[in-house]
Amino acid sequence: MGLQAPEGGEKAWGGMEDPTDLGLAPDAPAPTLTTRGVALWKGWLSRPAQEAMLADLREVIRAAPLFSPETRWGKKMSVQMTSAGRYGWYSDRRGYRYERCHPRGTEWPPIPPSVLTIWHAVAGPARAPDCCLVNLYREGAKMGLHQDRDEADFSWPVLSVSLGDDALFRIGNLERGGKTESLWLTSGDVLAMGGPARLVHHGIDRTRPGSSDLLTGGGRINLTLRVVD
Numbered sequence: 222m223g224l225q226a227p228e229g230g231e232k233a234w235g236g237m238e239d240p241t242d243l244g245l246a247p248d249a250p251a252p253t254l255t256t257r258g259v260a261l262w263k264g265w266l267s268r269p270a271q272e273a274m275l276a277d278l279r280e281v282i283r284a285a286p287l288f289s290p291e292t293r294w295g296k297k298m299s300v301q302m303t304s305a306g307r308y309g310w311y312s313d314r315r316g317y318r319y320e321r322c323h324p325r326g327t328e329w330p331p332i333p334p335s336v337l338t339i340w341h342a343v344a345g346p347a348r349a350p351d352c353c354l355v356n357l358y359r360e361g362a363k364m365g366l367h368q369d370r371d372e373a374d375f376s377w378p379v380l381s382v383s384l385g386d387d388a389l390f391r392i393g394n395l396e397r398g399g400k401t402e403s404l405w406l407t408s409g410d411v412l413a414m415g416g417p418a419r420l421v422h423h424g425i426d427r428t429r430p431g432s433s434d435l436l437t438g439g440g441r442i443n444l445t446l447r448v449v450d
């Protein structure tokens with residue numbers, strides 16, 4: 222079903238680059254490309270595997286409905302969100318944080334095995350992620366450049382899975398500002414920010430509405446997997 226690790230990209234691991242240099246498991250599959258230490262596996266999930274994962278995510282969303290968080294400045298985010306796992310990521314005027322419960326008071330549903338399989342292929346068997354953030358980008362939604370730094374342990378990578386419309390992913394630097402590079406993420410791609418790239422600034426400038434028919438009603442889902450504590 223394409224849920225297993227893909228064949229290595231054009232460029233196998235070797236020379237200067239070793240998976241552990243990027244904060245990944247020693248037997249992680251070779252990515253299609255790396256940019257600023259960010260690893261990208263194009264087309265990890267086949268179309269049937271994407272559909273199967275989407276069915277799993279529908280169950281997550283049924284148990285923990287999507288909501289639109291506010292930034293700490295009181296502005297509604299354009300992305301809708303929910304989470305699976307021990308923790309869910311949450312934001313309001315009190316700031317960004319992880320919460321044990323969905324805003325309606327129930328525990329977050331478990332992370333689907335289809336998603337955990339990818340994590341373990343890239344990050345190894347030792348630990349499961351605590352949080353699988355589910356971001357839904359409908360037309361016009363985007364996410365500004367930011368660092369993922371609400372976690373206690375940066376030795377684990379952040380893993381992202383893309384489903385649905387194409388999205389322009391911008392990669393910045395460890396510090397704010399400076400030159401950035403962008404790459405298009407397409408449905409079924411997997412990306413990892415680990416090791417020296419764990420705290421790199423990143424964001425989504427825009428999506429390409431209508432570029433995929435995977436989601437009913439169009440749009441893009443991004444899953445972000447993180448170890449929290």
Ligand SMILES: O=C(O)CCC(=O)C(=O)O
Pocket residue numbers: 354356364369381388390423424425443445
């Ligand atoms: O949508 C994406 O690909 C990135 C999401 C992201 O940066 C985040 O959830 O922190």
